Amino acid sequence: MLLIYCPNCLEHREEEEFSYGGEAHIARPLNPETLSDTQWADYLFFRKNPRGIHHEMWYHATGCRRYFNATRNTVTYEILETYQVGTQPQITGTDA
Amino acid sequence: MKRYSGFSLLKNALSYHENWQKVWRNPTPKKDYDVVIVGGGGHGLATAYYLAKVHGITNVAVVEKGYLGGGNTARNTTIIRSNYLWDEAAQLYELSLKLWEGLSQELNYNVMFSQRGVLNLGHNLQDMRDIERRVNANRLNGIDGEVVTPQRIKEIAPLINISPESRYPILGASWQPRGGTARHDAVAWGYARGADALGVDMIQQTEVTGIRRAGGAVVGVETSNGFIGARKVACVTAGNSGVVAAMAGLRLPIESRPLQALVSEPIKPCLDTVVMSNAVHGYISQSDKGDLVIGAGVDSYNGYGQRGSFHVVEHTVQAICELFPAFSRVSMNRQWGGIVDTCPDACPIISKTSVEGLYFNCGWGTGGFKATPGSGYVFADTVANDRPHALAEAFNLDRFNTGALIDEHGAAGVAH
Numbered sequence: 312m313l314l315i316y317c318p319n320c321l322e323h324r325e326e327e328e329f330s331y332g333g334e335a336h337i338a339r340p341l342n343p344e345t346l347s348d349t350q351w352a353d354y355l356f357f358r359k360n361p362r363g364i365h366h367e368m369w370y371h372a373t374g375c376r377r378y379f380n381a382t383r384n385t386v387t388y389e390i391l392e393t394y395q396v397g398t399q400p401q402i403t404g405t406d407a
Numbered sequence: 408m409k410r411y412s413g414f415s416l417l418k419n420a421l422s423y424h425e426n427w428q429k430v431w432r433n434p435t436p437k438k439d440y441d442v443v444i445v446g447g448g449g450h451g452l453a454t455a456y457y458l459a460k461v462h463g464i465t466n467v468a469v470v471e472k473g474y475l476g477g478g479n480t481a482r483n484t485t486i487i488r489s490n491y492l493w494d495e496a497a498q499l500y501e502l503s504l505k506l507w508e509g510l511s512q513e514l515n516y517n518v519m520f521s522q523r524g525v526l527n528l529g530h531n532l533q534d535m536r537d538i539e540r541r542v543n544a545n546r547l548n549g550i551d552g553e554v555v556t557p558q559r560i561k562e563i564a565p566l567i568n569i570s571p572e573s574r575y576p577i578l579g580a581s582w583q584p585r586g587g588t589a590r591h592d593a594v595a596w597g598y599a600r601g602a603d604a605l606g607v608d609m610i611q612q613t614e615v616t617g618i619r620r621a622g623g624a625v626v627g628v629e630t631s632n633g634f635i636g637a638r639k640v641a642c643v644t645a646g647n648s649g650v651v652a653a654m655a656g657l658r659l660p661i662e663s664r665p666l667q668a669l670v671s672e673p674i675k676p677c678l679d680t681v682v683m684s685n686a687v688h689g690y691i692s693q694s695d696k697g698d699l700v701i702g703a704g705v706d707s708y709n710g711y712g713q714r715g716s717f718h719v720v721e722h723t724v725q726a727i728c729e730l731f732p733a734f735s736r737v738s739m740n741r742q743w744g745g746i747v748d749t750c751p752d753a754c755p756i757i758s759k760t761s762v763e764g765l766y767f768n769c770g771w772g773t774g775g776f777k778a779t780p781g782s783g784y785v786f787a788d789t790v791a792n793d794r795p796h797a798l799a800e801a802f803n804l805d806r807f808n809t810g811a812l813i814d815e816h817g818a819a820g821v822a823h
Binding site for chain 1: 714
């Protein structure tokens with residue numbers, strides 16, 4: 312089980328309190344009607360799914376009930392940082 | 408290839424079983440192949456077998472980073488069924504089930520396919536409506552199935568708790584008598600042996616690190632043991648499909664997630680069918696060895712670590728104890744995880760790509776084992792003829808652009 316630090320509640324809580332929100336930093340296209348099918352599909356279905364560093368959303372369902380972002384290694388599952396939605400991660404790169 | 412038979416068993420017994428032929432060769436890779444298959448799991452090996460057997464393409468190599476059948480083929484819960492809702496999926500899985508029915512004879516290798524039937528339980532009114540709809544759809548597609556009452560379920564699996572007092576009472580189930588289980592390793596080994604006998608090279612302990620292209624077409628693969636030339640490259644790498652696709656500059660609508668399973672200590676025969684439940688989320692069967700084989704749900708997060716979180720396993724075991732109170736005192740022996748390639752519509756991708764000579768067979772998610780023979784059959788046809796097999800056509804990569812998804816979350820939800 313993951314132990315996740317919630318940047319709103321300011322403490323480590325067990326994974327069962329959270330739900331996974333998928334890849335972070337995906338901006339909804341401002342003018343969907345001008346996009347091609349391929350561009351729209353890319354927004355809807357295509358994700359980075361990296362083997363290594365991944366920026367992702369988590370929702371603290373039984374705590375602050377807010378989304379935040381985490382940088383996690385998808386091979387070791389280590390959570391390297393958590394940060395507020397709207398801010399940028401400190402840790403970037405793709406190394407496993 | 409020397410055939411296995413009662414006579415060969417007797418003959419080899421006389422020499423203390425020391426002279427059995429090796430099941431497959433361990434060749435040094437050639438410089439060039441007609442087709443290189445990346446990934447030596449069940450689906451990859453089945454693809455190699457049908458390429459050689461049906462299409463006469465024998466200059467084929469299967470390149471595997473570990474050992475044959477060592478990934479998800481070794482990690483699944485071996486359930487086989489074809490009761491999918493939509494025509495496209497039902498036909499693909501039914502082709503597979505039909506191939507399973509003759510597979511041991513076809514391969515001259517006992518895959519221990521046991522048609523012990525599969526129950527999919529319903530615990531509320533909506534479950535039952537979905538089950539009725541799915542069974543009717545199955546029957547229209549010529550797939551066996553019936554809706555059964557709790558009393559009939561109790562006859563099929565006497566240890567099950569059908570009390571209306573339970574937290575999530577069982578209201579009925581769908582029952583597919585032709586479903587069942589098979590021996591997971593034997594499927595990989597049987598296909599590998601069959602393909603090897605037809606001339607296919609099994610290249611183990613060799614990791615593909617790159618896909619070399621020239622002018623928009625594939626020319627071969629870079630591996631940890633050097634370059635191997637190929638006119639066509641067929642990727643069947645399950646959880647690592649996204650990583651392999653990236654080597655060719657492609658993206659796939661796939662997210663890789665851990666899926667866990669566990670087995671108990673061996674106990675006497677007590678469950679001679681497969682029981683699965685979407686609502687309480689658990690599925691269980693008993694292996695020939697006596698272990699209870701239990702499958703958990705998929706973990707919510709992306710991962711490649713071949714392990715998941717404990718609370719997912721705990722949740723499943725709770726469900727199993729609710730369904731089978733007698734199992735509450737059975738000790739669990741081992742627990743593990745595999746990485747499954749989940750697709751947005753819970754259906755696979757069997758497709759050509761924008762790179763000439765590059766093909767993908769992936770996205771089987773949580774339920775690929777049952778499809779091993781059919782997947783290999785249609786993929787081999789797709790690769791050999793450079794156009795989708797009729798049953799693979801709907802599973803092309805372009806469906807995510809056109810929106811023609813095949814939503815099988817209902818039938819695939821828990822069912823592996």
